[in-house]
Amino acid sequence: MIKLIKRSFFLKVVTIMLLLSVVPIILLGAYSSLKVKTLSTYLTNEQINTITSKALQQKLIFLEKEAEVIEKTFVNVEQHIKLIQQQAEALFSAPNKVISDKEIRFIQNSYGYLWEPFDEHPFEKANAFISSISANSSSVINDLQLAKHLEPLLQQTHQNLPILKGIYFLMAESAFIIYPAIDIDYEVSIGELPPDFNVDHYAFYYLANESYNPSKNIVWTNVYHDVTQWGNIVTAIIPVYLPNNKMKAVIGADLPITELTNHFLHFEFEEPNAFTFITDSQGNLITGDEKHLSEDELIIYQSQLSAEAKTISQGIRSLSIPNFGESYHLFAPISSSGWFLNLIIPKSSITTPIVEDSEKQTAQLLKQFFIQFALLLFVIVSLLIVLSYFFSKTVTNPIHRLNEALNESKRGNYGKQIPVFSTDEIGHLTKTFNQMSITIDHLVEGLNEKATVLEERVLERTKMLQTTNHELLQTYKQLKLTEESRSELILQISHDLKTPLTKIKGNIEALQKYDLSDEEQNEMFDIVVMQTNHIIELINDLFELSSLDVNQLAFEKEWIEIEFLLDHAISLAKKNYHTSHIEIETSYAEELALVFVDPKRLNRAFMNILGNAIKYSQKNEIIHITIHVAQENDMITIKVKDNGIGIDPANIKKITELFYREPRAKKAKIIGSGIGINIAKKIIERHHGKLHIDSTIDVGTLVTITLPINSMEE
Structure with missing residues (x-):
């Protein structure tokens, strides 16, 4: 082989060119692949840190929002029982001034306790109970009859806060009034409520007395199992004091733990094996996913939470869990109760998908790199051989002709052809050069054509940018109008x-x-x-208006009779307006079809319309309202007519606008906000229905509602 190289100038040139060019390229390729792996590892770590930080911050924001929702529930409960306490103290501060028309019909059980039975639905009244240890006290009965005046306020509180299981007035003599009414005999029979019930044995009473609560403020109990079948609850209590500074009773409101925390504990996270739970300020478990919480893990949480709860109110930290290894612990406080919302996310749940994806991408990139590198190496080696071959076989004249031809190409004459004088290697080289010149000329022509096309596309994109700029300007104007509307609303x-x-x-x-x-x-x-x-x-x-405007109000639709909804709304309307001169006449067509609606929301719309009919008809000795319901094909038509003050025809189109009130209603000093009919219209329209109003001054108003029987789509 060496002898052969010595004999051939061409092989010498090829050998030298390969040693000088190919070997450095191979070393450069090896170095590049190593740097790609190193860079990939670095970028993967950076990506893990960035994604982990963002994911943890998003989850912490979620915890904070969930804590705010639960905190708002606690605050609403406190505000309502504070109002009941004030009413109770007012009643018992001047009992002789209260006309007692609330006689309680007690029956005595064989166990010795007294209780008030009920024949109606439990949500329509409160009932009373006297423990067997105080059953013979007439003063207790008198006090309960006086406290019975709190029933409407208890009922209103439950309507405003349906999450509450019960609101009660609990006396020191182990007697109470509770709403909604409960079946005392049943609770005693199942062993939940003792017949000799003694309030001094229960935290939901003694925590309110002066020795535990010298400030006389609202107190929240720890989670406990209720004396009824309601299960685990937490109770807000506030004492009721007489003018002589003696504690008379306790106002309490029971919150079920499952309904309060259900959304938080069952939230589905993107990260596998992530789970949630709730603890108190000492790290004790209140509720959570028990399948993820072993005794060893609870000991870890309790020791770390109790050690840090004094200095850290919320945040993110790392800890080691037996079953999951290194994990992130996120927690946020609920200030009213001293609880903490906790979220555990194993680090592997975040990092494993990133690492696997990064390794997969790196492998694909290296594969493409090696393929391209091999092709490049092949091209380079081939080119070196060709160049070496022509170099060894060329002479001065062909080199000059090539040089002249190259100069012509430099001046832009790419189609310059070199005459072929031989059929040997030099002739082949000349032909190859001529072909290359033609190819370059064609390429230049193609590039010029593409440049023209590119210029046309640039002009087209410019026009598109101008159109987009115009659309952005219109969006800005719309946002400005929205801001003005917001200011007007405030x-x-x-x-x-x-x-x-x-x-x-x-x-x-x-x-x-x-x-x-x-x-x-x-x-x-x-x-x-x-x-x-x-x-x-x-x-x-x-x-509710805000929820309707941003489509946050979830509609829970079901098939129901429209007559039932209207009768229920009429019953509630009569109770809300304590007057005996309301006559409501109903006319329902036979065999009306069921409608697919949200009963709660549609009842709200009917209540707003009936409330307006009663409120704006109170100047009459008799308030007369007629309701007519008919069906035509797949549409239900409801007509509500009253004998009120009526609406000026010029103002009928404005009457459904937010905050608009008829000037004659303001002059008559009729209380209203101008929101109710707007809410009713939006609820009906969300059911794909329509609301139409006709009215005559001093004669009355006719409200016509049309609803489709089946509005399946939201």
Whole structure:
């Protein structure tokens, strides 16, 4: 082989070129593949850190929002039982001034306790109980009859907070009134409620007394098993004191743990093996996914939580779990109860998918790199051989001709052809060069054509950018209009809240400053309660209105009779307006079809319409309302007609606008917010129905509702 190389100039050139070019390229390829792996490992670690940080921050935000939701529930409960406490203290501070029309019909059980049975639905009344240890006390019965006046407020509280299992008035003599009504005999028979029930043995009473609660504020119990079948609950309690500073009773509200935390504990996370649980400030488990929480793991959580709870209110930290190894522990507090929402995410649940994906991508990149490197090496070796071959076989003249031809190409004459004078290697080289010149000329022509096409595309993209810019300008104008609408909404809400609050403040100041008669005091108390209810109604309306506007209000539809919904709404409307001169006449067509609707939301719409019909007809001696229901094909038509003050025809189109009120209604000093009919219209439209209003001044108003029988799509 060496002798052969020595004899051939061509082989010498090829050997030298390969040694000088191919070997460094191979070394460079090996070095590049090593750097690719190193860079891939670095980028994978950076990606793990970035994704882990973002994922943990998102989960922490989720915990904080869930904590805020539960915290709002606690605050709402506290506000409501505070109102009941104030009413109870007012009743017992002047019991002789209260006209007692709430006689309780007790029956005595063979175990010695007294209780008030009920024939109606439990959600329609409260009932009373007296333990066997106080069953012979007439004063206890008198106190319960006085406390029976709290029943409407207990019922309203439960309607406002349906999550509550019960609201009760619990006396020191082991007697209570509770709403909704419970079957005492059944609770005793199943062993939940002792016949000789003694309040001093239960935290939901003694935690409110002065020795445990010197500030006399609201206290939350720890989680416990209730004396009824409601299971594990937590209770908010507040003491009721007499003017002589003696504690008379306790107002309590029971929150079931399962309903309070169900959404949080059953949330599906992207990360496998992630799980949630709730602990108290000492790290004790309140509720959670027990299949993930062994005794060893609880000991770890308790020791670490109790050690850090004094200094850290919320955050992210790392810990080691026997079954999952290194994991992330995220926690956020609920300030009212001292609880912590906890989320455990194994580190492998986050890092494993990233590492596997990165390794897969790296393998694919290296495979492509080696294929391209081999092709490149093959091309280079081939080119070196060809160049070496022509170099060894060329002479000066062909080199000059090539040089001249190259100069022509430099000046832009790519099609320059070299004459072929021989058929040997030089002739082949000349032909190859001529072919290359033609190819380059064609390529240049192709590039020029592509440049023209590219220029046309640039012009087209410019036009598209101009169109996009115009659309962005329109979006900005729409956002500006939205901001103006938001400002107008805030101004209107402030006005609607200021008026009743001013009246409440004025009446309270009058009660504080002046010695008024009982009749005047009662009148002012009625005004305060009425204006407070108006504020609550306004806030509830605003909440539901906001949910409807952003489509956050989930509709739970079912097949139901429209007659049942209307009868239920009529019953509630009569109870909400305590007057005996309401006549509601109904006319239902025979064999009406079932409708597929959300009963709760549609009942709200009917209540708003009936409430307006009653409220704006109160100037009449008899409030007469007629309701007619008919069916035509797949549509249900409901017509509600009253004999109220009517609406000016010029204002009918405005009457369903948010916060709009008829000027004649304002002049008549009829309380309202201008929200109810707007909510009713949106609920009906969300059911794919329509609402139409016709009215005549001083004659009455006709509201026509059309609903499809089946509105399957949301």
